[in-house]
Amino acid sequence: MSLYPLKFKPIYKERLWGGSKLKDVLNKDAEGDLIGESWELSAVKGDVSEVANGALKGKRLTDLIRIYKEKLLGKKVYEHFGEDFPVLIKFIDAQKDLSIQLHPNDELAKKRHDSFGKTEMWYIMQADEGAELIVGFNKDVEKSEYVDHLENNKLEEILNYEKVREGDTFFINTGKVHAIGAGIMLAEIQQTSDITYRVYDWNRKDKDGNTRELHTELALDAIDYDKKDDFKVNYTGEKNKVNSMVECPYFTTNYLNIDGNLTRNISDRDSFTIYMCVEGEAKIANENGEEKLKKGETLLLAADSKEVNIEAVSAKLLEVHI
Structure with a gap:
């Protein structure tokens, strides 16, 4: 299937x-x-x-x-x-x-x-x-x-x-x-x-x-006792573009501010992709189907997805992959 x-x-x-x-x-x-x-x-x-x-x-x-x-x-x-x-x-x-x-x-x-x-x-x-x-x-x-x-x-x-x-x-x-x-x-x-x-x-x-x-x-023995200013994430919010937030060995997270349409080839990602809708509503589709995603909902795309299309009048999404 x-x-x-x-x-x-x-x-x-x-x-x-x-x-x-x-x-x-x-x-x-x-x-x-x-x-x-x-x-x-x-x-x-x-x-x-x-x-x-x-x-x-x-x-x-x-x-x-x-x-x-x-x-x-x-x-x-x-x-x-x-x-x-x-x-x-x-x-x-x-x-x-x-x-x-x-x-x-x-x-x-x-x-x-x-x-x-x-x-x-x-x-x-x-x-x-x-x-x-x-x-x-x-x-x-x-x-x-x-x-x-x-x-x-x-x-x-x-x-x-x-x-x-x-x-x-x-x-x-x-x-x-x-x-x-x-x-x-x-x-x-x-x-x-x-x-x-x-x-x-x-x-x-x-x-x-x-x-x-x-x-x-x-x-x-687990606490880091040093004062560090390494926790606030700076990122851009450009519309209909992939805005990098976090890259670490455990996950990569991007911010997507969608007003219109964004289509991307993700065939070389070699990872599942997760979308969390943090504002608005979007339609997310790959070659095997589509789903609407509302604020407070989460979606998983399998790693064998070739392309993803995201369509919204106004939506903010977190995109997560390894």
């Missing part, structure tokens, strides 16, 4: 810090009042995406990979990752501040958890007035200084805060302490990993009166 443009059923996650924007703004059909995440494309064990459209409806992403292999993933991707889908795609709504956390690199994650590390990027889709992210430290910090601030409830004094607005984009490499602040809705692209070291959670408790687990000791 030909691999037409594939949509998947979102996997919703209730979170202590979640809200209602995924339902109210992105029209997600999630139940519950604290929906923090919509996993759009996932092969994480226990949370595998299912096809939502066409003849393959109901098939799991892992089933498709097992059947179609490099035809779906691309030869280079399949040779490197085998049947492990290498990225996890999400929309996130933070009604409250997320915990301060970080992710280990590949080496540490493999050694401790038999997992990939977690490099990620964020595209801000909406932000309330004054909303902020925490990204890194505001100065170079010694490990002992970090521990002192953590133990004495002063960690905020050495953290770097960034006010954000729609369109701002951040690259979060492994080891960097970070947190999504209250009032922010964003698109997240990351390595396939659910390994997070939580170091501070604002001393809050869940509905049962319990505090969440912290990973204080695990985090000590």
Whole structure:
């Protein structure tokens, strides 16, 4: 069977810090009042995406990979990752501040958890007035200084805060302490990993009166203690062109601002391609079919796609491939 443009059923996650924007703004059909995440494309064990459209409806992403292999993933991707889908795609709504956390690199994650590390990027889709992210430290910090601030409830004094607005984009490499602040809705692209070291959670408790687990000791050898200004992504927004955002070993992301029509030959990409619609509505087609993509929806094109055509009156898309 030909691999037409594939949509998947979102996997919703209730979170202590979640809200209602995924339902109210992105029209997600999630139940519950604290929906923090919509996993759009996932092969994480226990949370595998299912096809939502066409003849393959109901098939799991892992089933498709097992059947179609490099035809779906691309030869280079399949040779490197085998049947492990290498990225996890999400929309996130933070009604409250997320915990301060970080992710280990590949080496540490493999050694401790038999997992990939977690490099990620964020595209801000909406932000309330004054909303902020925490990204890194505001100065170079010694490990002992970090521990002192953590133990004495002063960690905020050495953290770097960034006010954000729609369109701002951040690259979060492994080891960097970070947190999504209250009032922010964003698109997240990351390595396939659910390994997070939580170091501070604002001393809050869940509905049962319990505090969440912290990973204080695990985090000590995983943190990058240096102040770095390597997280803000600068990109152009030219219409009907491919605007480069992030290129790293784990994913490449482009920004597409479509007002009209964009047709591209992608036959030499040797990778699947993902489109996340972050504004407007577009029609995306390859030689095997077409699908409409609305704000808050995600689409997967197989690696054997020869050409992609994107048509829109006004749409903003994130394009992801390996």
